[in-house]
Amino acid sequence: MGAEASTEADEEAEYERLTRERTKKRRQRKLKEKQQSVGVPVAAVPAAPASTAPSIRAAVPTSTRPKAKMAQKQKIVLNEGNVKRRVLRVLVTGGCGFLGSHLIDRLMNDGCDVICVDNLFSGQKCNIQKWMRHPRFEYIRHDVTEPLFVEVDQIYHLACPASPVFYQNNPIKTIKTSVLGTLNMLGLAKRCKARILLTSTSEVYGDPEVHPQVEEYWGNVNPIGIRSCYDEGKRIAETLMFEYHRQNNVDIRVARIFNTYGPRMLENDGRVVSNFIIQALDGKNLTVYGDGSQTRSFCFVDDQIEGLTSLMNRGHIGPINIGNPHEYTILQLAQAVMKLANPDGKVEHRPLPSDDPKKRKPDITKARTLLGWEPKVGLEEGLKHTVQYFKDFRAIHEEPI
Ligand code: NAD
């Protein structure tokens, strides 16, 4: 106990000492700059201790003094070890959604100050409920197609419906969200000098003619099909990211996410993993679109969040594929789900929606080499967690009130 207390006191003292030293150095630096700006030879004034600063300050005519800048306020908090430190302020757009809420859990557990922005189009407040009263957390109900004024250091820009059922529900809104939403967030990043990460998608490759998909591949997208509101929206969002980077020096990161699944997907989400699990738990036939030979590569949400945070905090701007390179046909996925949730289940074929990509598998060489990242959770293990989540979710929601 005594040793712990003295360590805390030592850390406190060390922190104070470092702060004093930094303040002193900053004052000396500013002083030098002022002297140079009014033509005072630097050598004429000794590197003065902080206490002599006022007299030299007085020697500089007020009119030639640079306007006092507003001191950049750094929020200092005490963490569990009672050590003072600078807190990273992070904005997550689309934070009430499936990926956004997992990302918020990660950022909150890492000690960040988090602002979640969401218009609840395809997300739900219950996904972030546990943080609502936390002093480092703030939720703003806001549509990213409108400008936003907050002060942040990093922006994870996820806001956009990701399931075909949702993004095709209001395609014009989907385009506005990708285009205007990304413009607004880039404007915010530019003003705050914040780093911004866009969650782009494997859909930028369309129905790919290169397999597996490498980042250099430009894609095969139908610009007027029923998926293009999403695909082309994300492609222009990527263009905006790179133009703001080239023209305005905005610090960007672009992740191309491949099909990701896990707890907190909506029951009525419409994406294949949640559809199959819900159908299996209900003892219904699994709806396989087309003959089920089309492929996807499924990434578990924990791996995805690790990939996104690695990209945000490393020096590579992307675009970088973040996904699991193990490829399955949709029929194989149906069998894997039935094995876990309804071994006597059957599949039922339905028409294949137009422009449904025939195959999809990421080449993750870049993520492996540049981020040191690769997925760890296999399909069976990830599906087990997801099936359990839906079972628990239903058990809670079926309880009498
Ligand atoms: P999701 O639909 O669960 O989450 C999106 C969130 O954005 C929702 O909470 C929704 O309410 C919010 N939103 C939508 N439009 C908005 C607007 N105009 N203003 C404010 N909030 C808005 O989807 P997700 O799976 O969590 O996907 C998150 C991001 O990742 C999306 O940008 C998506 O394109 C991208 N992505 C996801 C996958 C995947 O497999 N999950 C694959 C590729 C890309």
Ligand code: UDP
């Ligand atoms: N799919 C299916 N049954 C469903 C839902 C989807 O067979 O109930 C198919 C869909 O046609 C596609 C694949 O599963 O080939 C993945 O669909 P999802 O909507 O999850 O994602 P995306 O097509 O955007 O990759």
